[in-house]
Amino acid sequence: MGTIKKPGIYIEEKNAFPNSVVEVPSAIPAFIGYTAKSPPNQHGRISSFSEYEKFFGGPPSRLFRLCGHREESRQLEPASAAKESTNKKEVNESIGEINGYSLTRVGPEYWLYAAIRLFFRNGGGTCHIVSVGDYKDTEKIQAASLLEGLEALEKEMEPTLVLIPDAVSLDSPEVFYSLCRRMIAHCGKMRKRMAILDVYQGYSALQLPLGGKSVVDRFREEVGSESLSYAAAYYPWLETAILAESELSFQNLTDGSLDLLVEMICEELSLTEHPKNESKNEAVRKERMLSLVNQLPDYTATTCKSWKDNPDNTGKTSPEDMHLSLLSLSSGYKALIRYLQKYLNQQPPSAAMAGIYTMVDSMRGAWMAPSNYSLSSVIAPSVPISTEQQAYLNTPLDGKAVNAIRSFRGEGVLVWGARTLDGNSEDWRYISARRMTMVLEQSMLLATKAYTFEPNQARTWISIKSMLENFLIQLWKKGALAGASPAEAFSVSVGLGETMTVADSENGILRVRALVALSRPAEFIEISFEQSMQKA
Known part of the structure; x- marks a missing residue:
């Protein structure tokens, strides 16, 4: 309170609690x-x-290219087999085949x-x-x-x-x-x-x-x-x-690949039975498929993006309807889309x-x-x-x-693992130990900044010790620190004779030591069974 200069009643507020330590965010x-x-x-x-x-x-963009038709017709290889065969997943490398056509990532x-x-x-x-x-x-x-x-x-x-x-x-x-x-x-x-x-x-x-x-x-x-x-x-x-299957379509192929896609689908149609032996439903399916694939080469990336605003699209199937129709009619096209989905996922x-x-x-x-x-x-x-x-x-x-x-x-x-790359270290073997230590260090560092330039004397030391002990006891209650009691879980030391010398004090150095028992994960759990003698 300032100097009292006149009669009256004065109120002085005093802090009943020390400064607190705010735990810093740990996963940003x-x-x-x-x-x-x-x-x-x-x-x-x-x-x-x-x-x-x-x-x-x-x-x-997720662009792919169909190329390289081969004589023998083969079904789509599994993604894992295709990648292990080349042992790499790089730009412009073949990522697999479908019906004899090589599939390549572009860009x-x-x-x-x-x-x-x-x-x-x-x-x-x-x-x-x-x-x-x-x-x-x-x-x-x-x-x-x-x-x-x-x-x-x-x-x-x-x-x-x-x-x-x-x-x-x-x-x-x-x-x-x-x-x-x-x-x-x-x-x-x-x-x-x-x-x-x-x-x-x-x-x-x-x-x-x-x-x-x-x-x-x-x-x-x-x-x-x-x-x-x-x-x-x-x-x-x-x-x-x-990535959902609905997010992919023929629009994920380069423009030059659409002709090959048509070729692939037409080859698929030729594998069906002779028209005279086909059922009515099969003939209708084939006719509808051919009408669709005849339109497909005209679909460019520009056409698909500006479909509604393009006057030249009158009478043509929309890209979305084209995609859904191809999915329902062509097993090869459906396999292609599913393969792209698996690859990108x-x-x-x-x-x-x-x-x-x-x-x-x-x-x-x-x-x-x-x-x-x-x-x-x-x-x-x-x-x-x-x-x-x-x-x-x-x-x-x-x-x-x-x-x-x-x-x-x-x-x-x-x-199914919780280790850092420093697995031979007893201190830093576990991720949780390293991350919890970082939380403690940063939280305490920010809290004690408030005492910079405070008098290096017993009152300041007691305030810092009290603040840090309150912080650590709250963490112990949450289970962050090991020990049956706070005394077993941590200790905070500060002051002359404990962490500092007279020379430290005269040079403006305030040293604080915090010892903590970090909890570590139960990585190996052993259960022992023994047979006991019959009691009766």
């Missing part, structure tokens, strides 16, 4: 990649998929749009988007552009997770893993975020001929050895259901895991392991993993654990 992912459009500052904070589409635009393969979709399907919330360019100005995925996005993220304090979904489209494993090392170094430097990594070509199987290296072996060799506790990796890729798992991290943190907290949770909009892992392979992934000699995603009968697709 930052996605770096290419978008349909870029905001002026190329960065945005969103909380829903509709906001993403509003500010960053829609999906990439760069962008993953960010589908990743955001998968993120929100699995419980995702607030996240940051860093756009490094738009689709129309990009001929291929550039590692330099993605690195620029990572460097721009250093100015943002809120994100706690880092993902680069488009990285799996880089030209080679060497370039991909170079970027992974930069991601891990970035997180180690910031000390407040983790990287969620995919395995390059993670749709490939672990079993290889004698002497070969699996994609996981290559990952472990190339990912580096620094700051590994700030990263977690997941294998294999996922067969998802985020094969996704790296990092975005789904970011959603799981967010969901777990909102339900329980960062101290919970993001494991033993089922993945939404996921049909199956791209590669089934056995119990023996799980051991190989989880406990390698070098400690670089890769968390498995497995399918269990009656339970769905589950995340």
